[in-house]
Amino acid sequence: MDHKINDRIVCAYLYAISKYGYPPNAADTIAHINEMRMLGFSSIELEGIREKHLLEVYGLKNQIAQKLSDEGLHVPYFCAVLPALSAMDEQVTQQQLSLFEKACEVAHSMGSLGILDNAPLPPFQFPQDIPVVRHYDEEVLNAAYLPKDISWEKYWDKIVDTYRTACEIAKKYGLNYVMHPAVGVLSSSTDGFLYFFDAVKMDNLKFNLDTANQFVMKENLSLSLRRLKGHVDYIHISDNGGSKVEHLPIGEGNIRWDVFFETLDIIDFQGHIGIDIGGSESGVNQLDEAYVHAADFISQHWKR
Incomplete structure (x- = not known):
């Protein structure tokens, strides 16, 4: 299939996750690329999830880069999921920074503009290891606790330094x-x-505005876009009902898309929009149709 979808509209990796679980088999990355290409996307998102999956993707980076080149595809943002990057233990931090650099190598090999990761996970202790989940729901968070001897001031200084190093x-x-x-x-x-950005003081630290996640956290998306102008070059888009974490097809939630796209025009947003629909929490039955419909909807409403 020819690339029909504008290259600033991205098929997020949640597409593959929704079909094949979390994380999908890294060895099947080429097949995942083909599936996203067949939907009509020329820009896609790929991920390296925790150490094992990331290292498997790292080992395939040249093969993946060649596939992207052969098909005329782009990966504007490569996602590295490294929740232990914000750990208190310095040895763990250094190991995670080493993995982060490998993720940057992968992103660079693909010609990416940026590397994406979840914002810092607080220094929670869990009954076992950090759960391998996309989102920390109430049940997971309720099972976590903070160490009794933590000094917040020392911890804050440490993660600011860690993330400054990651930005470097x-x-x-x-x-x-x-x-x-x-x-x-x-x-x-x-x-x-914005508070964290002021502390880290690195101009390449950016924010990935996620419409569903921000909406369920009761943020006003239009106000957020205005306040974050210059800090956002990549948006994850999906709908949300406002009561729980879910990533619904466009039009199946309560987000005011007319206001959202009007605001993108007002702030002259020039970045990429990643379609981020699905996940086990969302119950999307017609996944391909939801992604194609979202791409059409964005094309009609986004004045680029």
Whole structure:
């Protein structure tokens, strides 16, 4: 299929996750690329999820880059999921930064503009290891607790330093470091990100506005876009009802899309929009149709 969809509209990796679980088999990445291409996308998102999956993708990076080149595809943003990057243990931090640099190598090999990761996970202790989940729901968060001996001031200084280092690593590869908001993480709101940005003091630290996640956290999307002008170059788009974490097809939730796209025009947004529909929490039965419809909807309403 010829690429019918504008290259600033991205098929997010949630498409593959929704079909094949979390994480999908890294060895099947080429097949996942083909499926997204067949929908008509020329821009897609890929991920490296935690150490094992990320290292498998790293081992395939040259093969993936060649496939992208052969098909005329782009990966504007590569997502690395490294929740332990914000750990208190310095040895863990250094190991995670090493993985982060490998993720930057993958992103660079694909010609990406940025590397995406969830905003910092607080120093929670879980009954076992950090759960391998996309979102930390109420049940997961209720099982977590903070160490009794934590000094918030020392921890804050540590993660600011860690994420400044991560930004420096990303900059070495010509990448922005884009923070994805989610329930339960630090810097997931407009205020939270701007506060963190002021502390880290790196101009390549950006925010990935996620319409569904921001909406369920009761943020006014139009106000957020205005306040975050210059800080957002990538948006994840899906609908949401406002009562729970879900990533619904456009039009099946309560987001005012007329106001949203009007605001994109007002702030002269020049970045990419990733269609981020699905996940086990959303119950999307016609996934392909939802992605194609969303791409058509965005094309009609986004004045680029």
